[in-house]
Amino acid sequence: MLLPTDCQTGILLRRYKRFLADVRLADGQSLTVHCPNSGSMRGCSTPGSPVLISKSDNLRRKYPWTLEMVREQGVWIGVHTGRTNYLIREALENGVIGDFGPLSSIVPEVTVSAGSRLDFRLETESGGTVYLEVKNCSLAENGVALFPDAVTARGTKHLHELVRLAAAGYGAAVIFCVQRHDADRFAPAARIDPVCAETVAWAAGRGVRFLAYRAEVCPQAITVREKIPFCLSEYSRDCV
Template identity: 40%
Template sequence: MKFEKKLETATIIKRYKRFLADVTLENGEVVTAHTANTGSMKTCWEPGWKVAVSYHDDPKRKLKYSLELTHNGETWIGVNTSIPNKLAYKSIQENKIPELMGYESIKPEATIGKSRIDLLLKSSDKPDCYVEIKNVSMKAEDGRAVFPDAVSDRGLKHLEELAGIKREGMRAVMLYIIQREDVSEFRPAIEIDPAYAHALKRVHAEGVEILAYRCKVSIKAVEIDCALPVFLDF
C-alpha cells in the first residue's frame, strides 16, 4: 500500500503529549508533527533518529505534518496506527492473507451488539468472520515483536468481545500487523501488560484465532510480507 503523500525525511527531536513530535526537516526548519499513535512507542524512536513525515496542505489542519515512520539504523518502523486497518482491508481484498481468503464481502467498522469490530467478512457458505486489528511496532529485548507497548484496557476489552463472538458460533480473529522487518516472531508483551497477555492466551484456547503478519516497510509503501509464529508459551 503506497503512501498517499510523498514522504519527506527529517530528524526527530522529541515526542511529547502522545500526539506531538518535534522534527527537523532537511531544510533545517523545526516543525511539530502530529503523531497518530496512543502507545508509548517504546523501541520506536530516540532523539536524533531519522524519521519520515507526510505534508498535508489542508487549511483546517493546525499541524501540517504527520509522523509516519522512524528509522533505527537498520529498518523503517511504521508508527502511524491508522495504517494497519487500511492495509489489512486491502490485503484481504487482494488475497494476501491466506487465512482470510474466500469471503464475498468485507465491511469495516462492523457493529455486533454494543461492540464495534474492525472488519466483518461475510460469505454465503460459511460463518461470519470478525477481525480485530492491532498495530505492532515494538521489539522486545528477546527480539520478538510484542503488543501492547503500554497497558491497554481497550485492547483487553476487544479480546473479550472476540471471545464472545466465538461463543456465538462465529469466527473471531485477532490480527496483528507488524510494521517493522527486524523481527521473526510475535508474542504478547507480558512484561508490560500481563492481564492482556494472559487474556490473549485464554481466548486463543477458547477458539479465537491469532494471526501476526510482518510488513515490508519503506519510505514509499507498507506491504504485507509474511506470517510470523505466535509465541504463547508463558
Template identity: 40%
Template structure:
C-alpha cells in the same frame, strides 16, 4: 498501501504530549508534527532518530506535517496506528492469509459486542461471519521477536473478551497483528508489560479465537504486508 506522495525526511528532536513531535527537516527548518499514535512508542522516541513525515496542504489542519516512520535499530518502523486496518484489508483481499479466504463480503468498522466496532467483518456466501480485530505492532526488544502491547491496554483486553463471545455465539473471532517493521520473524504477546492483556489473550485462545500476524515492508513510498509470521503461544 501507497502514500499519496513520497514522505519527507527529518530528524526527531522530541516527542511530547503523546500526539506531538518537534522535528528538524533536511532544510534545517524546525517544525511541529502531529503523531498518529497515542501509545508509548517504546524504543521509537530517541532524539536524533531519522524520521519520515507526510505533508498536507489542507489549511484547516492545525499541523500540516504528520509523523509516519521512525528509523530504529537500522530498520524503518511505521508508527501510524491509523494504517494497519488498510494494510490488513489489502493483505486479506490479496489472499495472503490462507485462513482468511473464501468470503463473499468484506466490511470495515461494523458494530458488534457491547458498543464496540470490529475492524473487519468477513462474511461467506452461507452467512458465516468472521470478526477480525486488527492491532498495530511496532515493539521489538530481543532478536527478531515482535511484541504486543508495548504498554497497558485495557481496551485491547476488552476486545479479546468480545471476540471470545462471538466465537461462543457460533462465529469466528480473529486477532490479526500487523507488524509495521521488517526485522521480525515471529510475534508474541508481551506478558510482562501487560499481564492482564496476556491473560485475556490466553483465555480468548482457549475459547477458540484465532491469531495471525503479518509483517510489513516499509519505505517512504509505501507500507504493505509482505509475509505472514507465527504468533507464539504463551
C-alpha cells in the same frame, strides 16, 4: 499501500503529549507534527532517529504534517496506526492473508455491542462470518514482535467481545500487523501488560484465532508480505 509522494525525511527531536512530535528537516527548520499513535512508541521514539513525515491537504488541521515512520536499529518502523486497517484490508483483498478462505465481502467498523466496535466483519464464500480485530505492532526485541507497548484496557475489552462472538458460533480473530522487518515471530508483551497477555491466552483457549503478519516498510510504500509465527510467550518457540 503507496505513501504520499510529497513525504519528507527529518530527524526526531522529541515525541510528547502522546500525539505531538518535533522534527528537524534537512534545511534546519523545525516542525511540530501530529503523531498518530496512542501507545508508548517504546523502541521507536528515540531523539535523533530519522523519520518520515507526510503533509495533509486539510487546511483546517492545526498541524498539517504527520509522523509516518521512524528508523531505529537499521529498520524503518511504521508508527501511523491509522494506516493499519488499510494495510490489512489490502492484504485480505489481494489474497496475501488467506487464513479465512475466499471472501465475499469485507465490512469495516462493525458495532458488536453498545459502545464497542470491531475493525472488520468478513463474510466468507463458504457462508461463515468472521469478526476480525486488527492491532498495529511497532515494538520488537531480540527478534520478537511484541504487543502492546503500553497497558491497553481497550485491547483487552476487544478480546472479551471476540470470545463472546466465538461462543455464539461466529469466527473470531485478531491480526497483529508488524510494521518492521526485523522480527521473525510475535508474542504478547506480558512484561508490559500482563493482564492483556493473560487474556490473549484465555481467548485462544476459547476459539479466538491469533495471527501475525509482517509488513515491508520503506519510505515509498508499506506492504504486508508474510505471516510469522504467533507465540503465547516471547520466551517460547512453541508457536503456531
